[in-house]
Amino acid sequence: MLVLEDVHTHYGKIEALHxxxxxxxxxxxxxxxGANGAGKTTLLMTVCGNPQATSGRVIFQxxxxxRDMTSNIMRxxxxxxxxxxxxxSGLTVEENLHMGGFFNTKSEIRKSQDHVYELFPRLxxxxxxxxxxxxGGEQQMLAIGRALMSKPNMxxxxxxxxxxxxxxxxxxxxxxGKLREEGITVFLVEQNAHxxxxxxxxxxVLETGRIRLHDTxxxxxxxxxxxxxxxxx
Amino acid sequence: MASHNLKHALFCAIVTLIISYPIxxxxxxxxxxxxxxxxxxxxxxxxxxxxAVIVFLFQLFRDNVMGSLRQLPAVNPLANRKPMxxxxxxxxxxxxxxxxxxxxxxxxxxxSRGAVDLATLVLIYIMLALGLNVVVxxxxxxxxxxxxxYAVGAYTFALLSQYYGVSFWFALPIGAxxxxxxxxxxxxxxxxxxxxxxxIVTLGFGEIIRILLNNMTSLTGGPNGIGGIPDPTLFxxxxxxxxxxxGNTSFHETFGIAYSGEHKVIFLYLIALVLAVxxxxxxxxxxxxxxxxxxxxxxxxEIAAKSLGLSRTAVKxxxxxxxxxxxxxxxxxxxxxxxxxxxxxxxxxxxxIILAIVVLGGMGSQMGVILAAIAVTILPELARxxxxxxxxxxxxxMVLMMVWRPQGLMPMRRIHIExxxxx
Numbered sequence: 268m269l270v271l272e273d274v275h276t277h278y279g280k281i282e283a284l285h286x287x288x289x290x291x292x293x294x295x296x297x298x299x300x301g302a303n304g305a306g307k308t309t310l311l312m313t314v315c316g317n318p319q320a321t322s323g324r325v326i327f328q329x330x331x332x333x334r335d336m337t338s339n340i341m342r343x344x345x346x347x348x349x350x351x352x353x354x355x356s357g358l359t360v361e362e363n364l365h366m367g368g369f370f371n372t373k374s375e376i377r378k379s380q381d382h383v384y385e386l387f388p389r390l391x392x393x394x395x396x397x398x399x400x401x402x403g404g405e406q407q408m409l410a411i412g413r414a415l416m417s418k419p420n421m422x423x424x425x426x427x428x429x430x431x432x433x434x435x436x437x438x439x440x441x442x443x444g445k446l447r448e449e450g451i452t453v454f455l456v457e458q459n460a461h462x463x464x465x466x467x468x469x470x471x472v473l474e475t476g477r478i479r480l481h482d483t484x485x486x487x488x489x490x491x492x493x494x495x496x497x498x499x500x
Numbered sequence: 501m502a503s504h505n506l507k508h509a510l511f512c513a514i515v516t517l518i519i520s521y522p523i524x525x526x527x528x529x530x531x532x533x534x535x536x537x538x539x540x541x542x543x544x545x546x547x548x549x550x551x552a553v554i555v556f557l558f559q560l561f562r563d564n565v566m567g568s569l570r571q572l573p574a575v576n577p578l579a580n581r582k583p584m585x586x587x588x589x590x591x592x593x594x595x596x597x598x599x600x601x602x603x604x605x606x607x608x609x610x611x612s613r614g615a616v617d618l619a620t621l622v623l624i625y626i627m628l629a630l631g632l633n634v635v636v637x638x639x640x641x642x643x644x645x646x647x648x649x650y651a652v653g654a655y656t657f658a659l660l661s662q663y664y665g666v667s668f669w670f671a672l673p674i675g676a677x678x679x680x681x682x683x684x685x686x687x688x689x690x691x692x693x694x695x696x697x698x699x700i701v702t703l704g705f706g707e708i709i710r711i712l713l714n715n716m717t718s719l720t721g722g723p724n725g726i727g728g729i730p731d732p733t734l735f736x737x738x739x740x741x742x743x744x745x746x747g748n749t750s751f752h753e754t755f756g757i758a759y760s761g762e763h764k765v766i767f768l769y770l771i772a773l774v775l776a777v778x779x780x781x782x783x784x785x786x787x788x789x790x791x792x793x794x795x796x797x798x799x800x801x802e803i804a805a806k807s808l809g810l811s812r813t814a815v816k817x818x819x820x821x822x823x824x825x826x827x828x829x830x831x832x833x834x835x836x837x838x839x840x841x842x843x844x845x846x847x848x849x850x851x852x853i854i855l856a857i858v859v860l861g862g863m864g865s866q867m868g869v870i871l872a873a874i875a876v877t878i879l880p881e882l883a884r885x886x887x888x889x890x891x892x893x894x895x896x897x898m899v900l901m902m903v904w905r906p907q908g909l910m911p912m913r914r915i916h917i918e919x920x921x922x923x
Contacts, residue, residue, distance in 0.1 A: 341809030
């Protein structure tokens with residue numbers, strides 16, 4: 268579904284990704300783990316076309332999107348839950364969700380809104396509350412819900428566990444599992460390697476802009492190098 | 501502590517002296533061709549000294565004074581008031597708005613000619629402020645050159661009438677559309693900028709337009725301006741004593757009433773009122789539509805908005821264009837009201853005043869902006885009795901506002917429900 272072929276990305280003169288190849292197949296959960304500054308977010312942003320890859324190709328659903336505009340990419344069936352949630356804090360929960368379905372018709376919006384409330388009953392309770400006044404976990408739920416509003420085929424999550432309590436993290440990962448059951452492909456970027464690999468069908472390990480390892484989630488969890496570097500030995 | 505207070509108080513008193521004595525304590529007297537410096541009258545000097553002493557004493561006992569002030573109950577009567585219920589608030593707001601419009605309709609028939617003229621100006625400022633509110637309050641783009649679009653609207657009408665004899669009603673949509681076009685064109689290069697940088701570039705554009713108008717003498721008459729801009733007509737009826745254009749009839753003859761200069765003023769006022777109401781309603785609708793939400797979303801978080809597939813360019817440009825459109829509206833009415841325009845009407849100070857209205861009213865809040873437009877336009881007129889001190893009073897009022905209501909007169913509220921406390 269999503270293929271990155273030998274992607275190089277630059278910030279000005281500095282190369283952040285040195286030829287990364289990643290593939291996410293339909294219906295999978297694929298995790299990308301790596302330390303701070305390894306280029307995880309850069310990789311995601313390259314998929315979204317901001318910044319664009321300087322060489323290599325990004326292919327989504329068989330279409331080359333390497334040179335597409337961000338706004339077009341984001342309307343073609345990919346949704347991203349950005350790092351740090353980034354909900355519209357001054358808008359209400361409902362308005363946030365409506366922003367997610369911006370390019371859909373009213374009836375579609377209503378349908379996906381009901382669906383999101385089904386997934387996150389908590390959001391329904393807070394429907395008319397300002398997003399900024401909610402807890403971090405609730406905001407993360409809202410960010411995921413907002414991404415789902417566009418009825419994406421694939422959802423990209425950037426560090427969904429960032430700054431959340433362990434119990435909330437567990438909930439979030441349960442929801443990610445549910446997304447797979449609904450047939451949504453998930454590309455998960457995480458520092459929380461244990462949880463991410465546990466859930467994932469396959470995993471990639473990114474180190475200083477290169478893919479170091481690539482295996483099934485279970486094998487990576489058992490890999491001694493991974494254990495040493497990311498799972499605390 | 502006491503010595504610290506004493507030092508501070510002395511310092512303040514000296515500053516007072518330094519500031520006020522040279523300004524008030526000396527007079528320039530001209531004797532023939534020479535100008536000599538003379539000390540002012542004793543009473544003035546005594547006054548300055550008295551002021552310094554008052555400042556000294558106030559600063560010395562500042563803690564006590566402020567402490568007892570704070571104990572006075574209800575200095576701010578709104579402080580302890582509970583927020584109104586949402587449904588009640590909405591109802592009150594719509595009733596209030598209806599009453600305001602009805603009051604505004606009756607106004608010209610009971611007020612004096614000068615008051616009606618001033619009210620027309622207020623309405624023009626309301627249109628401008630509502631338009632800028634879209635750009636600054638909703639989309640969060642700090643635009644310091646907004647007056648440029650106002651100028652485009654005004655000059656469009658002035659030039660069209662001068663060269664092609666186009667009437668007010670034709671020029672009105674053309675002026676607004678042309679201003680919108682300028683908004684679109686000027687919007688493009690500034691889209692990549694944010695915050696302070698955006699403010700500076702828009703400030704530059706505002707000046708470019710004004711300087712262009714000032715220097716394209718062959719077309720715009722430069723600093724001499726354009727005069728003889730026709731008044732609007734009512735279905736071909738003119739408001740002058742004599743009909744200027746052939747084929748037109750005059751208002752007072754058609755209705756068989758005596759000629760009065762007031763008719764024209766009232767008619768202009770009513771046009772401005774209708775346009776202001778249209779502006780308010782149109783923007784209110786836009787705010788509720790997806791475009792309006794997109795503006796707010798982009799203001800709240802650009803990255804998140806982009807991640808949802810919103811095009812930053814399209815959203816920002818739409819805000820710029822729509823804001824400019826209403827400025828063009830206001831400009832056309834202004835040109836018609838004045839009958840004469842020159843680049844001097846479109847200086848940066850105008851932009852600043854419109855921005856002040858938006859900020860004072862509470863960014864994004866329509867009701868607040870309308871109230872602030874009324875206050876900011878009328879206050880300097882009311883303070884006219886104090887002649888040279890009127891701008892000082894205006895400034896003091898602004899400072900008080902900022903202390904009393906830093907969020908603006910009526911901060912924007914969005915519809916939300918309060919959770920009931922569980923028993």
